[in-house]
Amino acid sequence: MSLAYPCRMKTPRFTPLVADLPATVPFVGPDAQMRANGRPFRARIGANESGFGPSPKAVEAMRRAAPESWMYGDSECYDLRAALAEHHGVTPAHIIIGEGIDGLLGMLVRMLVAPGDPVVTSDGAYPTFSYHVAGYGGVLHKVPYRDDHEDPGALLARADETGAKLLYFCNPDNPMGTWHSARVVERMIKAVPHGTLMVLDEAYIDASPSGTAPEIDPDNPHVIRMRTFSKLYGLAGLRVGYGIGSPDLIAMFDRIRNHFGMGRVAQAGALAALQDQAWLQSVQGDVARARARIAQIAADCGLYALPSAASFVALDTGRDGDFARRLVDALMARDIFVRMPFVAPQDRCIRVSAAPDGPLDAFETALPKALADCAHATKAPQKT
Amino acid sequence: MSLAYPCRMKTPRFTPLVADLPATVPFVGPDAQMRANGRPFRARIGANESGFGPSPKAVEAMRRAAPESWMYGDSECYDLRAALAEHHGVTPAHIIIGEGIDGLLGMLVRMLVAPGDPVVTSDGAYPTFSYHVAGYGGVLHKVPYRDDHEDPGALLARADETGAKLLYFCNPDNPMGTWHSARVVERMIKAVPHGTLMVLDEAYIDASPSGTAPEIDPDNPHVIRMRTFSKLYGLAGLRVGYGIGSPDLIAMFDRIRNHFGMGRVAQAGALAALQDQAWLQSVQGDVARARARIAQIAADCGLYALPSAASFVALDTGRDGDFARRLVDALMARDIFVRMPFVAPQDRCIRVSAAPDGPLDAFETALPKALADCAHATKAPQKT
Numbered sequence: 001m002s003l004a005y006p007c008r009m010k011t012p013r014f015t016p017l018v019a020d021l022p023a024t025v026p027f028v029g030p031d032a033q034m035r036a037n038g039r040p041f042r043a044r045i046g047a048n049e050s051g052f053g054p055s056p057k058a059v060e061a062m063r064r065a066a067p068e069s070w071m072y073g074d075s076e077c078y079d080l081r082a083a084l085a086e087h088h089g090v091t092p093a094h095i096i097i098g099e100g101i102d103g104l105l106g107m108l109v110r111m112l113v114a115p116g117d118p119v120v121t122s123d124g125a126y127p128t129f130s131y132h133v134a135g136y137g138g139v140l141h142k143v144p145y146r147d148d149h150e151d152p153g154a155l156l157a158r159a160d161e162t163g164a165k166l167l168y169f170c171n172p173d174n175p176m177g178t179w180h181s182a183r184v185v186e187r188m189i190k191a192v193p194h195g196t197l198m199v200l201d202e203a204y205i206d207a208s209p210s211g212t213a214p215e216i217d218p219d220n221p222h223v224i225r226m227r228t229f230s231k232l233y234g235l236a237g238l239r240v241g242y243g244i245g246s247p248d249l250i251a252m253f254d255r256i257r258n259h260f261g262m263g264r265v266a267q268a269g270a271l272a273a274l275q276d277q278a279w280l281q282s283v284q285g286d287v288a289r290a291r292a293r294i295a296q297i298a299a300d301c302g303l304y305a306l307p308s309a310a311s312f313v314a315l316d317t318g319r320d321g322d323f324a325r326r327l328v329d330a331l332m333a334r335d336i337f338v339r340m341p342f343v344a345p346q347d348r349c350i351r352v353s354a355a356p357d358g359p360l361d362a363f364e365t366a367l368p369k370a371l372a373d374c375a376h377a378t379k380a381p382q383k384t
Numbered sequence: 385m386s387l388a389y390p391c392r393m394k395t396p397r398f399t400p401l402v403a404d405l406p407a408t409v410p411f412v413g414p415d416a417q418m419r420a421n422g423r424p425f426r427a428r429i430g431a432n433e434s435g436f437g438p439s440p441k442a443v444e445a446m447r448r449a450a451p452e453s454w455m456y457g458d459s460e461c462y463d464l465r466a467a468l469a470e471h472h473g474v475t476p477a478h479i480i481i482g483e484g485i486d487g488l489l490g491m492l493v494r495m496l497v498a499p500g501d502p503v504v505t506s507d508g509a510y511p512t513f514s515y516h517v518a519g520y521g522g523v524l525h526k527v528p529y530r531d532d533h534e535d536p537g538a539l540l541a542r543a544d545e546t547g548a549k550l551l552y553f554c555n556p557d558n559p560m561g562t563w564h565s566a567r568v569v570e571r572m573i574k575a576v577p578h579g580t581l582m583v584l585d586e587a588y589i590d591a592s593p594s595g596t597a598p599e600i601d602p603d604n605p606h607v608i609r610m611r612t613f614s615k616l617y618g619l620a621g622l623r624v625g626y627g628i629g630s631p632d633l634i635a636m637f638d639r640i641r642n643h644f645g646m647g648r649v650a651q652a653g654a655l656a657a658l659q660d661q662a663w664l665q666s667v668q669g670d671v672a673r674a675r676a677r678i679a680q681i682a683a684d685c686g687l688y689a690l691p692s693a694a695s696f697v698a699l700d701t702g703r704d705g706d707f708a709r710r711l712v713d714a715l716m717a718r719d720i721f722v723r724m725p726f727v728a729p730q731d732r733c734i735r736v737s738a739a740p741d742g743p744l745d746a747f748e749t750a751l752p753k754a755l756a757d758c759a760h761a762t763k764a765p766q767k768t
Binding site: 001010011013014015016017018021022023025026027028029030031032035044047049050051052053054058061062065066067068069070072073074076078099100102103106111112113114116117128135165181194195196197221222230234235236237238241248249251252254255256257258260261262263264266267269273359 | 393394395396397398399400402403405407409410411412413416417419428431433434436437438442443445446449450451452453454455457458459460462481484486487490494495496497498501514519541549578579580581599600605606614619620621622623630633635636638639640642643645646648649650653669708750
């Protein structure tokens with residue numbers, strides 16, 4: 001005879017899905033890397049944070065809101081949604097605010113993806129999206145990049161073949177910085193298979209040339225576009241992102257979200273940032289100049305800068321992922337924090353965030369030395 | 385012949401679980417109620433926010449952190465976890481920080497509760513917990529209150545009968561303000577059935593008399609205790625709560641959480657608040673005085689104040705839920721925001737948050753008039 005139940009069950013009893021999730025995280029954070037490195041960074045240019053900072057008006061709004069932190073933030077984010085609706089020419093019912101695009105992606109996956117459900121993304125695209133898909137038991141189907149660009153045709157074909165519930169597409173792309181024109185994206189949205197929701201992640205759209213952001217009918221049920229205050233608005237540490245989609249889709253977020261999750265300081269800061277478009281424009285200029293400077297620094301060392309419409313530049317080392325990894329480590333040893341793509345062949349590159357001159361001066365000084373370190377490291381094993 | 389697939393699937397395709405969730409929310413927020421009321425509140429004493437405010441040192445820390453908001457918050461919340469660990473005599477591995485207890489409850493339910501899994505709570509206990517259980521398809525088993533207290537013996541028995549994965553227990557209780565002694569809670573923790581994780585929600589513990597917080601072996605895998613900066617620390621709008629539990633349990637949060645979800649200003653504010661225990665103690669005195677004053681205001685109107693160990697007082701109207709609802713509405717018509725329990729027989733009460741003299745003066749003026757309004761409203765139908 002066997003016991004139907006063990007006398008002493010292990011506690012707590014995690015769901016089989018959660019128990020099987022890997023312990024790896026999508027990203028080790030900049031502060032965690034700094035602690036591991038044991039010293040402050042000389043250049044924090046790895047996480048696409050904006051060293052140009054937020055609008056001083058946003059800072060002032062946060063400071064004014066601080067003493068009001070005893071009150072919950074508005075559970076409906078009324079003022080911020082109204083302002084975003086006006087900014088985008090939609091209604092507040094088209095807008096969902098969340099704890100960064102990361103938080104919104106998690107909720108969106110939860111809403112659509114049950115265990116076993118198919119999802120399509122590019123191989124090497126944003127790992128936090130893939131993390132959420134895995135976290136809800138979805139099955140990821142990955143399409144290769146094509147010439148360092150996401151491949152709209154291949155993504156659509158795979159979505160059709162697999163019956164994907166979600167199709168993730170980031171434009172401009174992270175981590176490569178490449179982009180497709182609005183026309184290409186508009187054609188893609190028209191061609192999304194029925195039954196598939198396209199997630200258009202436009203985290204970096206504010207850094208792109210005009211003609212990159214598509215016109216989207218806000219009532220189109222086949223696409224949700226994601227935006228954020230974390231990148232060019234310079235508010236990564238505030239955790240405010242938003243989605244624009246059809247009201248039926250947006251309303252469903254209310255059934256699962258943490259209704260008081262958006263804090264009072266966060267809402268006030270984001271609203272003031274949105275209202276200071278002059279600051280955004282000045283940062284756009286700063287970012288364009290920084291991209292050009294990064295490209296020049298790279299060229300001086302024999303590296304090729306991929307054209308970028310984002311607030312970072314992918315620098316092609318002309319070697320492979322092992323080399324790029326050594327270069328990232330060698331830069332970190334010199335207190336320069338950069339990152340690199342995770343997947344071949346994109347992982348031949350390192351990714352450097354647009355930043356003010358101070359950090360880029362440090363990068364300029366360190367890059368040739370770090371490259372020399374890598375050259376030595378490469379030769380060393382052959383001598384032994 | 386029938387088609388295996390409809391030619392045009394409705395998009396997006398929500399999971400059956402999410403599609404069936406109700407559109408109701410656990411709470412309408414204070415700001416949303418204020419908008420609906422059309423005027424500012426004269427007393428915001430319904431959501432157990434602390435009108436005594438946060439520590440001025442916390443406000444100063446938030447203000448200092450505001451210009452640094454271009455950087456993501458530390459994904460590991462290293463400094464705050466270290467300080468909390470020291471404060472509680474545990475290690476950082478025992479501590480998970482999240483977007484309020486609400487956010488942590490959502491993650492905890494996700495980790496343990498698959499569709500159909502049993503969960504035990506009290507009938508009328510915190511609706512946001514029940515919201516998350518429903519959101520992941522759990523089956524709620526509810527135990528009645530006993531003499532306006534949560535009933536430890538009945539909760540344990542129901543957890544045993546149903547094989548509950550989670551047992552929710554709030555001490556001091558919300559919405560009644562009643563409490564059990566540390567000894568009772570310690571006995572309860574010892575008696576939790578194997579296979580059940582007890583969630584000890586101590587959101588209001590800082591308002592309770594000594595002898596209420598149990599000693600808990602931090603490695604005990606059968607219980608997780610939840611604390612927050614939202615209540616006596618006066619930082620509801622900052623969204624920082626934390627859980628203390630066994631390292632194996634705490635580590636599992638890392639597999640699903642939004643790793644960059646805790647903002648930079650939020651971490652800085654909470655850390656400074658924790659470090660100002662003198663402020664907390666002064667608020668504890670303020671809260672005790674406010675509770676006494678609320679009881680006196682109630683007594684002057686013939687209402688009975690339940691003894692409370694929380695930062696609010698439940699006032700027994702001596703009538704039923706319909707009457708209490710009319711009283712809440714009549715107070716709102718006079719710009720006084722209070723709430724009430726959702727479930728009979730507790731819903732004979734209204735719930736009033738401890739607050740400074742200004743809002744309580746307004747409450748004192750409004751309560752007799754609102755009671756008179758209700759008496760008229762009650763009699764009116766009998767005259768016609």
